[in-house]
Amino acid sequence: MPLVTTGELVTRAALTGSAVAAFNVITLEHVEAVIAGAESADAPVVLQVSENAVKFRYGRLLPLARAAVAAAERADVPVALHLDHVQSDDLLRQAPGVGFSSVMYDAARLPYAANLDATRAAADWAHGQGLWIEAELGQVGGKDGRPPLDAHAPGARTDPDQARDFVARTEVDALAVAIGSVHAMTTRTATLDQGLLKRLSAALTVPLVLHGSSGVPDDALVAAVAGGIGKVNVGTALNAAMTAAIREFLATHPEAVDSRKYLSVGREAMAREVTRIIGVLSRNAD
Numbered sequence: 451m452p453l454v455t456t457g458e459l460v461t462r463a464a465l466t467g468s469a470v471a472a473f474n475v476i477t478l479e480h481v482e483a484v485i486a487g488a489e490s491a492d493a494p495v496v497l498q499v500s501e502n503a504v505k506f507r508y509g510r511l512l513p514l515a516r517a518a519v520a521a522a523e524r525a526d527v528p529v530a531l532h533l534d535h536v537q538s539d540d541l542l543r544q545a546p547g548v549g550f551s552s553v554m555y556d557a558a559r560l561p562y563a564a565n566l567d568a569t570r571a572a573a574d575w576a577h578g579q580g581l582w583i584e585a586e587l588g589q590v591g592g593k594d595g596r597p598p599l600d601a602h603a604p605g606a607r608t609d610p611d612q613a614r615d616f617v618a619r620t621e622v623d624a625l626a627v628a629i630g631s632v633h634a635m636t637t638r639t640a641t642l643d644q645g646l647l648k649r650l651s652a653a654l655t656v657p658l659v660l661h662g663s664s665g666v667p668d669d670a671l672v673a674a675v676a677g678g679i680g681k682v683n684v685g686t687a688l689n690a691a692m693t694a695a696i697r698e699f700l701a702t703h704p705e706a707v708d709s710r711k712y713l714s715v716g717r718e719a720m721a722r723e724v725t726r727i728i729g730v731l732s733r734n735a736d
Contacts, residue, residue: 453519454528456552457582457623459494460657460680467734469675471727472496472532474685476503479717481518483688485525486717487724493732494528495724498683500535501556511544519549534683542572545581552582554626554659562587562612570620577621584659584681586626587616607646610653617656624681626659629674642670644677651678659683664690668730676734684727688720695719 459470473484475497488495497518504511515531522529533545533553545553553576557568569585576583587608606628617625627650630642650658657680663671664687671682696716699706706712 451523451525451528453522453549453551454494454530455582456496456530456532456681459496459528459530460624462494464657464680467676469679469731470494470496470681471724471731472498472534472681472683473688473724474498474500474503474534474683475514475518476506476689478514478517478521479692479713480688480720481514481521483692483717483720484724485521485527485529487721488527488529488728489525490721490725491728491732492527493728494530495728496530496532496681497522498532498534498685499550500533500685501537501541502535504541511541512548515548515550522549539572542575545576546579550581552584552623554584554586555622556586558586562616566616566619569616569622573620573622582623584624584626585616585620585622586661587613587628607643608650610646610649613650614653617654622656624657624659625654626661626683629660642666642674644670644673647674647677647679657681663687671730672733675731682727682731687723687727691719691723692716 463470473495475481475484481497484495484497499511499514499518503514507514518531522531530551531549533550535556536542536553537556542553542555555569555572557565560568565587573583608627608629613625613627627647629647658678659681660674660679661683663682663684695718696712699712699715703711
């Protein structure tokens, strides 16, 4: 079916009390696994291509983007394409016209005022291109000249008052909030500040996004969706599933040299994880 937009999927999820699952893809096997897993769950999904993934692909966005679009157009469920954690303005400007309906502009490494200015400029440009834009706050409070704190460093928390000011002044469509999750976790031991999430949800009218969700236990994810999270980003969990499956296959088949044999096993493992995570995020659905 034709590509849908990320904004449409997030809005639709909010109406049912669920959240959109957004999975970071690196290879064609990731793309196929995410779509297969979403089809198994009979649910829409977002394919995300990060700036780091583009760097891995020799700095070229188009090959992976075209593969994702081709796969999405043949999917039996709605699929959107999102450009994730973009710090390069040059990469941002490659998003229109190749299938992306949304972008996450990441200036969270900058002090608050600089983040605000850069994100406002990015949002103005993105909206002019018809793109839905997500942003992120990387500082706790950001007052008194304190240096930037990565949004997913241990202890990082988004201040509700600052978040309200940031969204109003940048006019972004969604905000990734720091409430206790950490990028690249391989254990599901993160503790989310559900009370802070409640305050953020009350302070803001735009959808809230949870990054670093691979390290969050299922029950905490369910509570976060109930508390106002509308989009849940997952990356490491897929890589962990793929790697574990391939390691097991190669350990039991040391003679294997045909990459299709072990890549198919890894792809199937990722698809199962996609189906499982979508099920977790749908527990609150009407």
